[in-house]
Amino acid sequence: MSTLSERLAAMRQAQPSPAPAAPRHDTVDATTNTPSGGKRRATPAPAAVADAELRARGGRPSGDEDRLGEVRSIVHGELLNTLGPRLYEADLDQDELDQELRTILAEVLASQERPLSASDRLRVTQEIRDDIIGYGPIEPYLHDVDVSEVMVNGPDSIFVERKGRLTPVLARFADEDHLRRTIDKIVSQVGRRVDESSPMVDARLPDGSRVNAVVPPLAVDGSILTIRKFAADPYTAEDLVRFGTLSRTSRDFLEACVRGRLNVVVSGSTGAGKTTTLNVLSSFIPDDERIVTIEDAAELQLHQEHVVRLESRPSNIEGRGAVTIRDLVKNSLRMRPDRIIVGEVRDASALDMLQAMNTGHDGSICTVHSNGPRDTLSRVETMVLMAGMDLPIRAIREQVASAVDLIVHQSRFRDGSRRITHITEVERMEGEVITLQDIFVFDHSQGYDSDGRVLGRLTSTGLRPKLLDKLREYNVIVDPMIFATAG
Known part of the structure; x- marks a missing residue:
């Protein structure tokens, strides 16, 4: 089997020369002034910091975002090859995961023609950890004490309730498959299932938060995930x-x-x-x-x-x-x-x-x-x-x-x-x-x-x-x- 370096070199040689960039026609979110078509992803908790960093990157060229997505995909794939099904075990050793993640990320970044900044390295690392250990881009909001509810209306639309008011956030799932993997991970922890034959499910997170999921064909515009958080320290x-x-x-x-x-x-x-x-x-x-x-x-x-x-x-x-x-x-x-x-x-x-x-x-x-x-x-x-x-x-x-x-x-x-x-x-x-x-x-x-x-x-x-x-x-x-x- 070829090494990671050899596979990365082959991938670069196989890629065609980049075509001239076409003008973007993404819609613009009036509240955040950022392209809604971009793949915005959440960064480490707290969620307020994650939102601020996402807004700060609102003017990032789409090529940089695509390159980060490519790095994420390669690193995630190599983790699957290295650790296999153990990635999704409940008792996965965190130190072992961190060590593998750092090693693979270093190899992938060394093969890049342009180095990533320290903040982008941290971002890629945290997003992969959130996907494997947590619940992907919504993970920071589940740890934010000001957020009482998280509502995912398809992979490109996430809202949260803060202090009784609904507000959109810039975090996004990569695609419908990414969102479905997250839903499957949640419901499987409590012995539930969700698929075409049973497209609605009620479940709960380990901390007691209530989860409701609806998937296609009932959900027309993509899977819907609603999480009503329950405080670890209940109100008196x-x-x-x-x-x-x-x-x-x-x-x-x-x-x-x-x-x-x-x-x-x-x-x-x-x-x-x-x-x-x-x-x-x-x-x-x-x-x-x-x-x-x-x-x-x-x-x-x-x-x-x-x-x-x-x-x-x-x-x-x-x-x-x-x-x-x-x-x-x-x-x-x-x-x-x-x-x-x-x-x-x-x-x-x-x-x-x-x-x-x-x-x-x-x-x-x-x-x-x-x-x-x-x-x-x-x-x-x-x-x-x-x-x-x-x-x-x-x-x-x-x-x-x-x-x-x-x-x-x-x-x-x-x-x-x-x-x-x-x-x-x-x-x-x-x-x-x-x-x-x-x-x-x-x-x-x-x-x-x-x-x-x-x-x-x-x-x-x-x-x-x-x-x-x-x-x-x-x-x-x-x-x-x-x-x-x-x-």
Whole structure:
């Protein structure tokens, strides 16, 4: 077999003489003033540094970018030849990889007619490491603490959410195959698969971040990858108070409700922060209770001593072996739980969750997608009907009114902030309607400041909830001044 030097020499001799450069017709990104057709790639974390360096290279001639791409391709290919399948092993020795990478990179660069700058050498090295060890060009953004979500809309379009606002970034995947390799790497780590027969998949990264991928033919313009990051150090109740998500008095009230074993439903739209609030509410559960958590992708991070975590499973390639949230809820009832926490109720599992709440498993908490407290009850009714039980609506509503004590509704505002807008008591049935009573509501009257940031806050309605009697049964006393209005 020929040496690397001989192969590089043969490649240079085989290349035709370069033709005169044709004028470029790439579209220009109005926000960054850089060609959108170029192969922009991310550099080492933090992501802010990566973005700055990419913008600084906005005027780089396309020939330099192509040459870097050629060097990357050669070095990556030689690593495959040298280390083979071991490159993608989970326990790959990092020192060995670094040594091989430096050796091959030095040989490749020595064969180049024009030397690479130190920054370009670092860039090539880091990009190859990100591809092999991490997740390619999105790797820096997964380590950026300011980024809460990464959205890949095809190989040439990547957006991130920073502080509640969506912004495009200049990082790019080389092509569709590069993006598909990254998706395959993510989903294979948790035993999932994605292909033409199963073109949608939910998975999670080792740190608990939630991943959703959609590939062609469902994704028309290229594979779509969405990663919702989950903080390694989860937010606490004090963090939510500091962010303005909760007020101090509403925080104290919610802690009393959880310690007093009330059944709580956290509702809101996608991305409103329901899981974060669920995690905070779960932190109020006493350490001497057995907690069973049930999720599609394990995200909750509880620090109590006695926590049992269950995760649903999709069907295999033969369409068998699926374990649903409903299956896990049913099974959890046989596990002697003090509390059942369901990451999200979205189907017929609502019926089993209501039955659990009504059969001695007080203090259970779950989340539901909805637009408001009243809509939350309608959603639960609809999901109960999905179970296929021929139940009259009144019977379902009686079950809901008996099971659910409190609804905590959360919204994401125009400025990107996430706020709890309603803390609502579920009282009782009156005729055919479930009576609701707002205890805390968000005051929108203050509007927005000059920068578009919301100025309102969560305030008490001044009404004393009836559930205080239930809290007293568990020796949880709430200061009546919590419900006093500010005026």
